[in-house]
Amino acid sequence: MDALVATLNAAPLWLVILIKSALLLLVVVTTFAYAMLFERKILGWMQLRPGPNRVGPWGLLQPAADAAKLILKEDLTPKTADPLIYRLAPFISLITAFAVYAVIPFGENNGSLWAIGDVNAGILLLMAISSIGVYGISLGGWASGSKYPLLGSVRATAQMISYELSMSMSFVGVLILAGTTSLAGIVHAQASMWFFIPQCFGFLIYVITAVAETNRTPFDLVEAETELVGGFHTEYSGLRFGSFFIAEYVNMLTVACIATLLFLGGWNAPFGLTMIPGILWFVMKVGAFLFFYMWLRATLPRFRYDRLMAFGWKILLPAATLNLIITALIVALRG
Amino acid sequence: MIGFFALAIVLIASAVWTVAARKPVYSVVALLLHFAALAALYVTLNAEFLAVTQIIVYSGAILVLFLFVIALLSSGVAAFAQGPDRLPKAAIPAGFAVLVGFGLLAFGLANATPQATATSNSGSLHGAAGLANVFGSVADFGKALFTTHLLPFEITALILMVAVIGVVLLAGDVTPFVSRTADTKRVKREMREAILKEGGE
Known part of the structure; x- marks a missing residue:
């Protein structure tokens, strides 16, 4: 083990980053595959049916079967589609979904971070990259050249922009408390108390906006299948559809990671249970958040679109602003 | 480079x-x-x-x-209908602007006093650079924005606010400063009276 560490320390930076990226990509894709399976299983249990249970024991090989199906499917491009943008859009979604993992730290070992890059403006970079993600949906819906995808993408753009504001504001509350924009620094600042306690309103706002940002139930107006067929990805099939699908789940995972880092103490152990390594705590917290997400999907019906926008602008944004002002005031008065 | x-x-x-x-x-x-x-x-x-x-x-x-x-x-995905091609007409002023721009650039470069360039541009993304007062760091940026450049910052905010209010005035379908319910009530009353009048005749 020591020999391995010594070799890695001697390796050039680009090689280390390459290896780390490849490993992380593998982990994220595997997590995506099984998050999807678990979601279907959990939905099944909550609706009193077995869920996928044919492929492999307990349906464990279902993701592989799904992947094979998507790869073998015919890739259709509608005649009315814009050929370049139609092909570009899934890539934008996929790349932005994965790119954020360049700055997310997962744990710490003797002062060295388990992350690809330790960026000191980490949270800002995360916001920047994920704010690009909307282009995939927006361009994809437009480029399909048919009405339902266009409606879906217009909804997506409006919704994501509206909720992004409140989401950023809930971040700023945490940044004020932590006094740093580095993700590792924010986790360190939570050593004594996790930020979801002083920032309970901020956490609530974040959870709501996070669901809206990833276009999940009850905010999945973007792909409301009862009115828009499939929403922005109606015309997509095969791997291109798969890209959007992967991006959605990877975004869910990202949102869970951010919640863990900003509000749930990152890899800090609760109640002094430090015999369990930090990385496991991180995984458990992310897992709990993902489960919460799936629970929401199994429980809540969809919003009406005008109510969604009214809620975002008239309730969520003022609440987030108020939370931010009060937090700033308290921190300033405490000096 | x-x-x-x-x-x-x-x-x-x-x-x-x-x-x-x-x-x-x-x-x-x-x-x-x-x-x-x-x-x-x-x-x-x-x-x-x-x-x-x-x-x-x-x-x-x-x-x-x-x-x-x-x-x-x-x-639709079709390109906008092609209008008259204005590019040739724009070429002369554009060329003139480019010449002026390059002229100014050359003048500036010729008269500029050489300054010490940053020797290192690495490390900004890593480690503690953002914590110290390093050029371009978050802390440094914030300090400059809210002390040295406070007035321009606030004026920009004001201008944006004016723009927002202007947009609401121009695009909003609600008459500002008039109670919406009162307005609706008035319109409804007028409609009712008009219908009654028509029915009476």
């Missing part, structure tokens, strides 16, 4: 593409590429906060709204 030239080429090419693209959505995509390259250029200049803000504000918010409007207006 190689990085700078590569970025500069991407910047100029995407800027030209933005202007020259026939389909407005292509212009948006080109502009998106342009903003990304610009952000990368800021990073090479150690202005990481500026780079990130540039992406969040311009690519993440403003350009999305452009796309929103364009997608709504040109819902």
Whole structure:
């Protein structure tokens, strides 16, 4: 083990980053595959049916079967589609979904971070990259050249922009408390108390906006299948559809990671249970958040679109602003 | 240096593409590429906060709204109908502007006093650079924005506020400063009276 560490320390930076990226990509894709399976299983249990249970024991090989199906499917491009943008859009979604993992730290070992890059403006970079993600949906819906995808993408753009504001504001509350924009620094600042306690309103706002940002139930107006067929990805099939699908789940995972880092103490152990390594705590917290997400999907019906926008602008944004002002005031008065 | 030239080429090419693209959505995509390259250029200049803000504000918010409007207006994928080709007429003033620009640049370069250039542009993205008072760091940026440049900052905020109010006045269907319910009641009463009158005749 020591020999391995010594070799890695001697390796050039680009090689280390390459290896780390490849490993992380593998982990994220595997997590995506099984998050999807678990979601279907959990939905099944909550609706009193077995869920996928044919492929492999307990349906464990279902993701592989799904992947094979998507790869073998015919890739259709509608005649009315814009050929370049139609092909570009899934890539934008996929790349932005994965790119954020360049700055997310997962744990710490003797002062060295388990992350690809330790960026000191980490949270800002995360916001920047994920704010690009909307282009995939927006361009994809437009480029399909048919009405339902266009409606879906217009909804997506409006919704994501509206909720992004409140989401950023809930971040700023945490940044004020932590006094740093580095993700590792924010986790360190939570050593004594996790930020979801002083920032309970901020956490609530974040959870709501996070669901809206990833276009999940009850905010999945973007792909409301009862009115828009499939929403922005109606015309997509095969791997291109798969890209959007992967991006959605990877975004869910990202949102869970951010919640863990900003509000749930990152890899800090609760109640002094430090015999369990930090990385496991991180995984458990992310897992709990993902489960919460799936629970929401199994429980809540969809919003009406005008109510969604009214809620975002008239309730969520003022609440987030108020939370931010009060937090700033308290921190300033405490000096 | 190689990085700078590569970025500069991407910047100029995407800027030209933005202007020259026939389909407005292509212009948006080109502009998106342009903003990304610009952000990368800021990073090479150690202005990481500026780079990130540039992406969040311009690519993440403003350009999305452009796309929103364009997608709504040109819902088909066909290019806008071709109007008269104005490019030849614009060539003369554009060429003149380019000459003036290069002239000013040459004049400035000839008269500029050489300054010490930053010796190191590495490390800005790593480690504790952002904690110390390093050029381009978040703390430094905030301090400059809220002390030295407070007045321009506040004036910009005011101008944006005026713009927002103006947009609401121009585009809103609700008459400002008039109670909406009172207005609706009045309209309803008038309608009722009109119907009654018609029925009576």
